[in-house]
Amino acid sequence: MSKFLQRSCRRSRVNFQRLRILFSSSSGFSSFLHKSWGNHSESHHVLTPSSWFWFASKYRHFSHSFPRETILVSTGSFAATELSTSDGLTVEGILANNWTILPENESDWKSHATALAQSIHVIKRRLQWKNLIVRCTLLSAELNKPDLWDDPVHAGKISREHGSLLGKMKEVNALEQELLEHIDMIKLAREEKDVELESDLLKALLNMRRNSKEKELEAMLSGEQDPCSCYIEVQAGAGGTESMDWAAMVMQMYKSWAQRRGYKVTVMDEMPGEIAGIKRATIKVDGEFAFGYAKAEIGVHRLVRISPFDSNKRRHTSFAAVAVIPILGNEASRVQINESDLRIERFRAGGAGGQHVNTTESAVRIIHIPTGVTATCQNERSQHQNKASAMAVLQSRLDQLEMARQAQFNAQHTQSLTDITWGNQIRSYVLHPYRMVKDVRTNYEVSDPDSVLNGDLDSFIFSYLSASLDKEEYDA
Amino acid sequence: MLKSCAVSRLCRPLCSSLSLSSPNSLCLKPQVPLFLRPPIYSTRLSDLRKWHDWAKSLASSIGSTFERLDNGPDSSHLCRELKWLMEDAVEDHSLLHQMGVESDRRVKTRADLEELYNLWKQRIEERRPFQYIVGCEHWRDLVLSVQEGVLIPRPETELIVDLVCDAVSKNEVLKGGIWADLGTGSGALAIGICKILGSGGRLIATDLSAAAVAVAAYNVQRYSLQDIIELREGSWFKPLDDVEGKLAGLVSNPPYIPSTDISGLQAEVSRHEPRLALDAGVDGMDALFHLCDGAVSFLKPGGFFAFETNGEKQCRALVDYMENNRSGSFCKLEIVPDFAGIQRFVTGYRRQAI
Numbered sequence A: 001m002s003k004f005l006q007r008s009c010r011r012s013r014v015n016f017q018r019l020r021i022l023f024s025s026s027s028g029f030s031s032f033l034h035k036s037w038g039n040h041s042e043s044h045h046v047l048t049p050s051s052w053f054w055f056a057s058k059y060r061h062f063s064h065s066f067p068r069e070t071i072l073v074s075t076g077s078f079a080a081t082e083l084s085t086s087d088g089l090t091v092e093g094i095l096a097n098n099w100t101i102l103p104e105n106e107s108d109w110k111s112h113a114t115a116l117a118q119s120i121h122v123i124k125r126r127l128q129w130k131n132l133i134v135r136c137t138l139l140s141a142e143l144n145k146p147d148l149w150d151d152p153v154h155a156g157k158i159s160r161e162h163g164s165l166l167g168k169m170k171e172v173n174a175l176e177q178e179l180l181e182h183i184d185m186i187k188l189a190r191e192e193k194d195v196e197l198e199s200d201l202l203k204a205l206l207n208m209r210r211n212s213k214e215k216e217l218e219a220m221l222s223g224e225q226d227p228c229s230c231y232i233e234v235q236a237g238a239g240g241t242e243s244m245d246w247a248a249m250v251m252q253m254y255k256s257w258a259q260r261r262g263y264k265v266t267v268m269d270e271m272p273g274e275i276a277g278i279k280r281a282t283i284k285v286d287g288e289f290a291f292g293y294a295k296a297e298i299g300v301h302r303l304v305r306i307s308p309f310d311s312n313k314r315r316h317t318s319f320a321a322v323a324v325i326p327i328l329g330n331e332a333s334r335v336q337i338n339e340s341d342l343r344i345e346r347f348r349a350g351g352a353g354g355q356h357v358n359t360t361e362s363a364v365r366i367i368h369i370p371t372g373v374t375a376t377c378q379n380e381r382s383q384h385q386n387k388a389s390a391m392a393v394l395q396s397r398l399d400q401l402e403m404a405r406q407a408q409f410n411a412q413h414t415q416s417l418t419d420i421t422w423g424n425q426i427r428s429y430v431l432h433p434y435r436m437v438k439d440v441r442t443n444y445e446v447s448d449p450d451s452v453l454n455g456d457l458d459s460f461i462f463s464y465l466s467a468s469l470d471k472e473e474y475d476a
Numbered sequence B: 001m002l003k004s005c006a007v008s009r010l011c012r013p014l015c016s017s018l019s020l021s022s023p024n025s026l027c028l029k030p031q032v033p034l035f036l037r038p039p040i041y042s043t044r045l046s047d048l049r050k051w052h053d054w055a056k057s058l059a060s061s062i063g064s065t066f067e068r069l070d071n072g073p074d075s076s077h078l079c080r081e082l083k084w085l086m087e088d089a090v091e092d093h094s095l096l097h098q099m100g101v102e103s104d105r106r107v108k109t110r111a112d113l114e115e116l117y118n119l120w121k122q123r124i125e126e127r128r129p130f131q132y133i134v135g136c137e138h139w140r141d142l143v144l145s146v147q148e149g150v151l152i153p154r155p156e157t158e159l160i161v162d163l164v165c166d167a168v169s170k171n172e173v174l175k176g177g178i179w180a181d182l183g184t185g186s187g188a189l190a191i192g193i194c195k196i197l198g199s200g201g202r203l204i205a206t207d208l209s210a211a212a213v214a215v216a217a218y219n220v221q222r223y224s225l226q227d228i229i230e231l232r233e234g235s236w237f238k239p240l241d242d243v244e245g246k247l248a249g250l251v252s253n254p255p256y257i258p259s260t261d262i263s264g265l266q267a268e269v270s271r272h273e274p275r276l277a278l279d280a281g282v283d284g285m286d287a288l289f290h291l292c293d294g295a296v297s298f299l300k301p302g303g304f305f306a307f308e309t310n311g312e313k314q315c316r317a318l319v320d321y322m323e324n325n326r327s328g329s330f331c332k333l334e335i336v337p338d339f340a341g342i343q344r345f346v347t348g349y350r351r352q353a354i
């Protein structure tokens, strides 16, 4: 450690051993620090002496960092010691103070700290913090068994789950620790009457406050399948063209929603209606947390409007069912499909085929004989590609079936289109006589159906996800 | 055909500079598929939309007329083709979604609007096959250039590559030997199989049609397989003198349609595809019997073959012929159906010398 650093440490009356980091308002550097938080226990390695020095010479005030043994133990088990500032303030303590939360633009550390403490509280609740710790301890005990790898599949599963739980715990702890250290530093800055440092720290707190909202959201998506890409399927209800047109509108809504979120959308299969709309369609939505969000849409969507297909301009009610299937990223957890269990058919085949016909229709249907599960793809330009895509859909359907069988997965989120009963209505879209979209599960509603149908769905999705978490907690 | 052996040669150069000695191949210049042409035309989005709406209404007006007439495409097929034509013709696909919105914007296209009008007219009025319109066919994971004079590869034929894959995985030795695709057309089977054989493979593809050889050479070049696939112009086994008794594998999708059936085929096929690629004599078996005879002398013991046929009747006839007229020459004969459930392929092995 440089002399400069040592001297500065001694100069302060605050217990620097307990301080970990100094946040600057220099956004590049703070985001660098921020990233290193993700891997909390290692973060002291990330900050090389030279970067420290750079940092130290840029700002006159600093602390230095020591890993806090009380928090993370290298074996990955958790000591559930409560974190605190040097004068003993904890996150719970901050909440108990009942400081007022002011708008973000008010530079008041107590307000920022309270907002952050609340976020941490929400995140912990959403992650079911106590259960998480228990489960994590259980898993590490299992991981320490000498015969663990006798069953490699099981071992892989355990260590993956352990890794993911640990990751979440580290992240929350890092957030908590960061908050407390900032408070320490602010107090120090005040004692030292260092206005510049104080304002830097306040800015850093504000940044954290903003980011924590995103983290609250992510905490809602803590299911094993939530980070996966997914298929979204829409099927028209009874009622002919009217419903098929509605099904096409619903599909369009998801395409726009997915594009807004930056997901990649691919049409896998589409059965057009005779006059308008679709009978049924499947799209693939590629991207992080696609399933986690889209699962909120599973169920029946109802539309009330004056039908454009009714010359008498009567009001019609139409239904469309939505199913969402996760695409498991982890090969090991996927169902093994036996080639000999498959029947592959040319979809809508007829006639002599071969050299007799020239057609651009090369759709393929694959039937998994033991389960009767099928998948069709007709949107690719070659039969081979249609078959590959249909196979991918079939694989995910079978995976989903297996998850449902093992019931390790919220039963509602494994419903396939065939399971969804038309009574299972989740949302109403009314275009006439008044205009409104209302989620019957959460009672969340908006008065602008057009924006919703254009893909502005996030508020519906978030309100459903948080409501279902609250419900889970209540049930528990 | 007389001097097909002399004519047979490696066909390496890119097709624009093809220098085959056969006189009619001199003028053969394979066309570049639409999707590979440079996007040098610019058109207003609103004009493109006008064309699209016109094309769509033309397609819709067909309803199921063609289907009733000769099992041709109905309007839903035609609409899908229109979508693909747009994809091939327009540089920036994302603009296609905005056709209705920002109509003042311009788009870059690979064919000018007038040509697009002509092409779609040909599609509907002349029943010119969609694949000739866009100059390509998506086949397995390949995009193959095709044009008049060359058969558009069929989805059924994709399965031959899977059959070869199975055979090769059962017996790795086959991978290292010489393979042949007779009547290669666009080169579809040759290219598909080479991807399975890998870099150590070697394949000779033949065709009697100079147009086919030229297009196949273009496709081979596009997939950088010119060091693995050798193209030879000539009739069936004639250009293969040097490999008699040495082939590890032999595949062919020869013409198999009985002469009298040709005129009754779907207009896209009967009016536009080369008769040489389809017509196989009175019972459609001429080429298949010939291939079968050649397989006896050209395959090495243990060598694999797969032929495509017109259906159950031809499969049976071929197997009968092999068992009775060429008894002792082949083993493990199998009839394999396509995805429509039609008995489509005959596969087997040249019997090992005892």
Ligand SMILES: C[S@@+](CC[C@H](N)C(=O)[O-])C[C@H]1O[C@@H](n2cnc3c(N)ncnc32)[C@H](O)[C@@H]1O
Binding pocket: A355, B151, B152, B153, B154, B157, B182, B183, B184, B185, B186, B187, B188, B189, B206, B207, B208, B209, B212, B234, B235, B236, B252, B253, B254, B255, B256, B276, B277, B278
């Ligand atoms: C049905 S096409 C198959 C083309 C290609 N293999 C495919 O599957 O798409 C039959 C091919 O055999 C070729 N052919 C016809 N008679 C031939 C002959 N006597 N010798 C070699 N090729 C011939 C035709 O030119 C045509 O390309």
